[in-house]
Amino acid sequence: MAEExxxxxxxxxxxxxxxxxxxxxxxxxxxxxxxxxxxxxxxxTIEKVDGVRPHSPLELAGFNIYVREGCYNCHSQQIRPFRDEVERYGHYSLAAESMYDRPFQWSSKRTGPDLARVGGKYSNDWQVAHLVDPRAVVPESIMPGYAWMKDRPLKYDDIQTHLKTLKVLGSPYTDEQIANAKADLEAQKNPDGDVAAFQKRYPKAVVANFTGNKQVTEMDALVAYLQMLGTLVDFTKYQSPKQLQQ
Structure with a gap:
């Protein structure tokens, strides 16, 4: 036998x-x-897309509340490039849409619907009613209610510092946006005020008294954030999901 x-x-x-x-x-x-x-x-590593901007101060406060309450555990913001996905939710998600989110909200699970294109899909009143009592507008919903947010004052004394920090991390906030952070947050809540300068700094931001309260509340911030989702990009400029499947 040969030696091994x-x-x-x-x-x-x-x-x-x-x-x-x-x-x-x-x-x-x-x-x-x-x-x-x-x-x-x-x-x-992310393709630049026209229309994408950092969050307005009120939207940013709403984003922080969205993260704080763990909304990403049930609602992803990621539409995959598959027919069933795009026919239900809209154009597939672009990486650039989330480039200023820290942390991003793509997630991997949906207990509720995907929210990547929820902005403008429902009225402000519907969003408030849904957050107060989800089953009042969606009877089969298992989402908890957030009625307490409607009257809970938003804490935003540090909003200017928040924008400064995000600028260090790469969000392209200008010195003008940082200097006007607090005023811009209050302007977005006040449709009867002079909002021209605010809208120039943050195109397509929804200006409204979302809850009807005089003070800025946490629900104002959350609805402002939700109403922005999916509204910044003109998707007609990008390849349609149906073309991807041909």
């Missing part, structure tokens, strides 16, 4: 725990470098 060849085999690796760990680390490091290094050779 001795050498570096799988058996040797699998019996030597330290060697196995070292080789795994080397393999993972090489794979990671192959994926990461090319990213430094391009200007951006």
């Amino acid at each position: 060849k001795k050498g570096f085999s799988h058996d040797t690796i699998e019996r030597n725990t330290l060697l196995l760990v070292v080789l795994i680390l080397i393999t993972v490091s090489i794979g990671g470098l192959v994926q990461i290094v090319p990213l430094f050779t391009i200007e951006s």
